[in-house]
Amino acid sequence: xxxxxxxxxxxxxxxxxxxxxxxxxTPASSxxxxxxxxxxxxMRSYGLDRVxxxxxxxxxxxDVSDAELRMVSPTEDTIVSYSEAPxxxxxxSNGTPKEGVTAELVDVGSGLLENDYGRKNVEGxxxxxxxxxxxxxxxxxxxxxMRFGAIGLVTDSLLxxxxxxxxxxxxxxAVQMLxxxxxxxxxxxxxxxxKAQMLRRLLEQGPVKVWARVxxxxxxxxxxxxxxxxxxxxxxxxxxxxxAHCSGTKPGANCAAGVGLWLEQARLYTHLIRTGRIAxxxxxxxxxxxxxxxxxxxxxxxxxxxxxxxxxAFVYCSVGNDQEKCNSSxxxxxxxxxxxxxxxxxxxxxxxxxxxxxxPPFKDVSRDLSLIRFNVAPYTPWSDxxxxxxxxxxxxxxxxxxxxxxxTQFLTADKIDPEILARCGLVTSSVGLFIADAGIDEARxxxxxxxxxxxxxxxxxxxxxxxxxxxVRGLPVTxxxxxxxxxxxETRIKYVLQRALGAINALEGLVSSNKExxxxxxxxxQAQQKLIRKASEERTxxxxxxxxxx
Amino acid sequence: xxxxxxIPVVKRNERFNLDRKSRWDLCLKMKAHDPNVNFYSxxxxxxxxxxxxxxxxxxxxxxxxxxxxxxxxxxPEHMMKYLQHMKDQGLIDF
Numbered sequence: 015x016x017x018x019x020x021x022x023x024x025x026x027x028x029x030x031x032x033x034x035x036x037x038x039x040t041p042a043s044s045x046x047x048x049x050x051x052x053x054x055x056x057m058r059s060y061g062l063d064r065v066x067x068x069x070x071x072x073x074x075x076x077d078v079s080d081a082e083l084r085m086v087s088p089t090e091d092t093i094v095s096y097s098e099a100p101x102x103x104x105x106x107s108n109g110t111p112k113e114g115v116t117a118e119l120v121d122v123g124s125g126l127l128e129n130d131y132g133r134k135n136v137e138g139x140x141x142x143x144x145x146x147x148x149x150x151x152x153x154x155x156x157x158x159x160m161r162f163g164a165i166g167l168v169t170d171s172l173l174x175x176x177x178x179x180x181x182x183x184x185x186x187x188a189v190q191m192l193x194x195x196x197x198x199x200x201x202x203x204x205x206x207x208x209k210a211q212m213l214r215r216l217l218e219q220g221p222v223k224v225w226a227r228v229x230x231x232x233x234x235x236x237x238x239x240x241x242x243x244x245x246x247x248x249x250x251x252x253x254x255x256x257x258a259h260c261s262g263t264k265p266g267a268n269c270a271a272g273v274g275l276w277l278e279q280a281r282l283y284t285h286l287i288r289t290g291r292i293a294x295x296x297x298x299x300x301x302x303x304x305x306x307x308x309x310x311x312x313x314x315x316x317x318x319x320x321x322x323x324x325x326x327a328f329v330y331c332s333v334g335n336d337q338e339k340c341n342s343s344x345x346x347x348x349x350x351x352x353x354x355x356x357x358x359x360x361x362x363x364x365x366x367x368x369x370x371x372x373x374p375p376f377k378d379v380s381r382d383l384s385l386i387r388f389n390v391a392p393y394t395p396w397s398d399x400x401x402x403x404x405x406x407x408x409x410x411x412x413x414x415x416x417x418x419x420x421x422t423q424f425l426t427a428d429k430i431d432p433e434i435l436a437r438c439g440l441v442t443s444s445v446g447l448f449i450a451d452a453g454i455d456e457a458r459x460x461x462x463x464x465x466x467x468x469x470x471x472x473x474x475x476x477x478x479x480x481x482x483x484x485x486v487r488g489l490p491v492t493x494x495x496x497x498x499x500x501x502x503x504e505t506r507i508k509y510v511l512q513r514a515l516g517a518i519n520a521l522e523g524l525v526s527s528n529k530e531x532x533x534x535x536x537x538x539x540q541a542q543q544k545l546i547r548k549a550s551e552e553r554t555x556x557x558x559x560x561x562x563x564x
Numbered sequence: 565x566x567x568x569x570x571i572p573v574v575k576r577n578e579r580f581n582l583d584r585k586s587r588w589d590l591c592l593k594m595k596a597h598d599p600n601v602n603f604y605s606x607x608x609x610x611x612x613x614x615x616x617x618x619x620x621x622x623x624x625x626x627x628x629x630x631x632x633x634x635x636x637x638x639x640p641e642h643m644m645k646y647l648q649h650m651k652d653q654g655l656i657d658f
Contacts, residue, residue, distance in 0.1 A: 148603060150584040311579075351633045352615035392634050394608045403615055404577055509632035 015367065015444045017291060022282050022439045024334075024432030030056065031274030031334060031435075032427035035265035040105055041305045042075030042235030049260045049273070050240050053303055056277050057242045060284045062301075064243040070312040072305075074196045075235025076106050080227070083168065083203045086116060087223040088216065093168075094189060094205045099423035100264035101191035104152075104167075107201035107230050114227030117165055121217045125155035125169070137163035140224055142213055145171025152192045152202075160200050166226055167194075167202040170210035176416040179341040182207045191263040191421040201228045239304035239313050242280050244287065246298035246450070249526070253298045254450040255327035255407075256280075256442070257398045259306035265426045268417065269306070271334030274430075275439050276301060282443060295450035297325075310398040314405055325449055325523065326357045327409045329399045333438040335414030336431035342418070343387035344438055347411040350393040354516030355408035359464045360448070362390055364441045386437050408520075412438050449524075454534050457524040461534075464521065465541045468514035469548050472507060476552045479503035480559050500560055504553060511549040515542050567640045572626075572647055572658040573619040580614060580655055582606060582646065590645055598637035609634065610646050617656055623647070 033052060037045030050067075057065045081096040081103035094102040118139045122130040125143025141164045143155045152171055159167045172190050175181050186207045194202045203226065216222050240260075246252065258276035262269030280301050286292040302313055314321060326349070335342040346365065348358045369384035393399070394411070402409040414434070419425040448456055479499060486495040518538045525534045582590065587606045594601040609630055616626040624640040631638040650656045 150587070150603075154584055350612055350615055352612050352629070392608070393612065395611050400611060401579070403611060404579065406615075505628055506632050509629060 015364070015440065017286065018282065018443045018447070019440055021286060022436055022443060023278060024434070024436030024439070026281070027271070027274035027278035027435040027439065028334065028427070028430050028432045029274070030277045031267060031270040031430055034260070034262075034270040034273055035267050035427045038078060038100055038264040039260055039262045039266065039269075040076045040078070041261060041308060042072055042233070042237045043077040045077070045264070046260055046305060047238070050238050050303070053260060053273060053277060054240050057240065057280055057301070060281045061288060062242045062280060062284055063245040064241075066241045068239045068241065068313060068316060069236050070239070070316070071234065072237045072308060073234055074106065075233045075237070076230065078103050078107075078228070078230035080229040081107075081203070082114075082227050083205065084225045085213070085222060086225045088220065093209045093213070093224065094203060099189040101189045101421060101423045102204050103228060103230060104156075104202035104204060105191075105193040106196050106198060106232060107194055107228055108199060108232060109230045110201065110226055110228045112227075112229075114225050115165065116223055116225045119168070119213060119217065119222045119224050120164075121214055122159070125158065125167070126151055128158065131158055131162040139164055140166040140168055140226065142168045142210065142217070143171070144210070145169045147171055147173055147175050149173060149192065153195050156194045156198060156200075156202055160198060164200065166200050168205055168210075168224070169202065170205050170207045172207070174416070174420055176341070176418070180416065180418045180420070185418065185422070188419065188422040188424060191266075201226065201230075237305050237308060237312070239302060239309045241313070242301035244283055244295070244299040246296055247294040248296040250298050252323045252325065253300045254446050255300050255302055255324055256330070256446065257302045257310055257327050257402070258330040259309065259398060260303050261305040263421055265423070266421070267425045267427050267430050268332030268335060268414065268420065270427075271332055271430050271435060272330030272413075273303065275333050275435050276303060276330055278435070279439055279443050283447070292447070293451070295447060296453065297450045298322075299446065299450050306397055307401060310401045314401065321405065323523070324407045325520075326355065326446070327402050327407050328442045328446055329397055329402065329409050329411040331397045331411065331413035332417065333412050333414065334430040334432075334435040335417055336429050337387055337414075337434060339429050340414065340417045340419055342414040342416060343389050344434060345389045345391055345413060345415050346441075347391050347394045347396065347399070347413070349399075349408040349410045350403045351513055353403065353406050353408050354513075354520045356460050356464050356517045356521050357408045357410055357445070357449070359467045359517060360445050360460055361410055361441060362467065363463050364445050365390065368437060368440045368444075386434065388437065388441075412442060452524045454525050454530045457521050457534060458537065461518060461521055461538060461541055464514065464517045465545060468510060468517070468545060471510050472545075472548050472552045475503055475506045475510060476555050476559070479556050483559060496560060500556065503556055507549050507552050507556070511545060514545050518542055567623040567644060570623045570644070570658045571619060571621065572617045572623065572656045574617055574655070575657050576655050578655055580610070580650055580653060582610065582649055586649060590642065593645070594638065594642050597639055597642070600636055605636065606646075609636070609638070613643050613646050614650060614656070
């Protein structure tokens with residue numbers, strides 16, 4: 015970890031990310047091509063063993079050059095423009111005629127109910143809808159607007175509100191990036207709350223007309239996946255993957271940060287190997303970059319039956335958010351627990367070891383206190399991890415959340431903090447390399463860690479049960495609350511045990527020779543037996559606590 | 565219906581998401597059982613419902629596993645509604 019900490023540059027990662035924020039990086043667009051070209055040039059300059067690209071056709075290519083929405087009566091005012099807020103034009107909007115279109119604006123409230131439209135004639139008009147703060151709500155409002163004959167949608171919906179820092183009122187000028195359903199027939203603008211409220215006030219007084227011009231196109235196009243490889247020294251049929259996405263809005267510094275770290279990590283590993291500071295790892299390390307979702311899906315489909323054994327894929331999204339400016343935390347969203355793996359345990363360990371920023375008042379050397387927030391949460395399908403999980407590839411996702419400026423025009427490169435990139439990179443680079451190079455010694459170290467963590471979780475489960483029992487003090491000893499607590503926590507103990515046994519079984523996959531497998535298999539068996547005994551002890555303790563509780 | 569006897573199997577491994585209305589319907593039912601559930605809970609929970617399907621585990625076993633993973637109370641019958649949508653799409657069978 016020390017070597018990686020010395021060599022990995024958060025500043026370099028930020029420079030890459032900042033460069034990408036100049037492009038609107040939509041699928042099969044000129045912007046994403048420029049971004050991928052940039053990434054490919056960087057990868058080639060690092061001297062990886064192989065850098066390749068894979069092209070594939072997609073139905074949903076979309077590119078935008080310009081867009082503007084203006085009020086033309088009762089007064090003239092610019093509502094929003096692509097040059098000021100590139101997030102304003104919703105992805106997959108169709109273009110207007112070059113001279114633009116002028117139409118009456120109709121306030122349809124939330125725009126989520128058929129009644130919002132049925133009571134008003136929106137045929138040939140533009141609707142103003144507040145939405146519900148959900149991307150799916152925006153899809154729905156757009157679909158309803160088109161069904162009732164509107165030519166366009168204007169909304170001030172803000173996704174993922176997080177009071178008090180991210181609400182429509184606290185972020186009045188934020189313009190949310192949104193997407194229309196693919197291949198719709200109209201167009202849609204996102205606007206600020208400030209402008210939307212102004213329009214609503216005017217609409218209460220009389221008709222309002224707007225002029226819109228959208229220079230955008232939908233097309234069947236070619237998308238691309240960029241693949242970099244550091245070939246393993248021994249087990250070339252086993253691979254550790256690092257997956258990021260080049261797609262994103264403009265500026266979209268959050269997604270761009272993932273690419274920045276991805277590039278810096280490729281440079282770091284290659285540099286360390288070429289300078290002899292680390293040995294070439296046993297397993298191949300593969301870097302995969304494309305359009306979020308589409309790219310990894312195309313790559314996996316391309317591999318088909320040839321998908322190698324992938325013990326772990328690290329997925330990057332917004333790994334560089336400035337925690338103060340974005341009111342954010344780094345989060346590792348765990349690999350789904352439906353896939354037996356040790357990677358969550360090892361990443362959690364690495365996060366704890368890496369989170370050493372400041373000394374306590376009574377020490378001069380040990381940085382025991384963490385100043386950078388780095389949380390761990392269960393799996394969530396936010397990025398390419400939702401595709402990888404379907405292929406049973408363990409896939410922790412690293413990103414920042416919450417995010418005051420999420421997918422708005424304010425998520426610019428100045429919201430990226432090199433320290434955060436470096437922290438995330440320290441964890442993922444260390445764990446990735448450790449697993450890539452794992453033999454019996456590394457597997458043994460991971461076994462100790464998995465066992466320790468799961469023993470702790472088993473003990474914590476009983477402790478939580480005790481607190482739950484305290485909550486129902488005064489209620490009858492037997493009966494629903496107590497029985498329910500017993501049932502719930504016994505189930506949890508059983509679940510944790512199964513998860514632990516599965517993780518240990520997965521560790522055995524890191525050892526290959528028969529001799530080592532026999533030796534390590536016996537150690538794994540012993541660890542599993544200890545965990546089974548620990549679970550039994552905790553169940554006994556739980557029963558005892560329940561009987562003593564009265 | 566005895567859900568403990570229902571053991572779903574995968575027919576086609578494809579991406580699946582509930583439509584907005586079905587998602588809201590399921591969200592509200594699940595929220596009545598555990599207030600922590602929201603609209604955005606359905607996707608991760610649903611992904612895991614589907615990913616635990618292996619032709620061996622029963623519906624209550626999977627519901628319990630996902631419930632433990634997320635510390636969210638999940639009734640097997642709620643999960644069954646999700647699986648029924650998947651079955652209707654030909655992605656799983658039971």
